[in-house]
Amino acid sequence: xxxxxxxxxxxxxxxxxxxxxxxxxxxxxxxxxxxxxxxxxxxxxxxxxxxxxxxxxxxxxxxxxxxxxxxxxxxxxxxxxxxxxxxxxxxxxxxxxxxxxxxxxxxxxxxxxxxxxx
Numbered sequence: 001x002x003x004x005x006x007x008x009x010x011x012x013x014x015x016x017x018x019x020x021x022x023x024x025x026x027x028x029x030x031x032x033x034x035x036x037x038x039x040x041x042x043x044x045x046x047x048x049x050x051x052x053x054x055x056x057x058x059x060x061x062x063x064x065x066x067x068x069x070x071x072x073x074x075x076x077x078x079x080x081x082x083x084x085x086x087x088x089x090x091x092x093x094x095x096x097x098x099x100x101x102x103x104x105x106x107x108x109x110x111x112x113x114x115x116x117x118x
Contacts, residue, residue, distance in 0.1 A: 021098030027091050029054075029084035038081040045095045047072040047082070052089025054082045 014026040027036060029052070038057075047056070049070045056063040056072050058080040065085060066072055074080050082091070 017097060021096060023095040023097045025093040025095070027082075027093065029089040030087065032084050032086050032089075034084045034089075036082040038079050040077060040079055041074070041095065042076060043095060043097070044076050045074050045093055047074065048092045048094060050090040050092060052084060052086040052091075054089060054091060055085055056080065056082050 014028070015023065017023045029036075047054075049066050049068055049072075051068055053065055053067040054072075055065050058074055058078045060079070063072060
């Protein structure tokens with residue numbers, strides 16, 4: 001870690017699954033410079049920036065800076081993290097948790113621990 005603050009744990013109410021199997025995780029970062037720790041998901045997902053802006057990294061490569069209405073595609077198995085660039089940043093991580101056999105995966109995150117941020 002480089003000494004920057006990290007975001008607090010998400011409220012469980014900020015995670016829900018829609019009727020068509022899309023899991024939405026709402027991330028609220030109240031201050032600029034907060035990090036969402038590096039983590040990995042089993043499945044591809046899209047991150048949609050709602051307000052503010054973020055800097056995104058995937059597998060050690062900086063993907064860029066993204067503002068409102070921008071989306072970031074994260075591939076399955078990629079180690080990724082985000083940093084808020086503005087106060088009051090909100091972004092949604094959208095996961096399709098339906099499988100071909102109809103099963104829903106309740107926790108698509110495979111990381112059991114935070115990896116050091118780059």
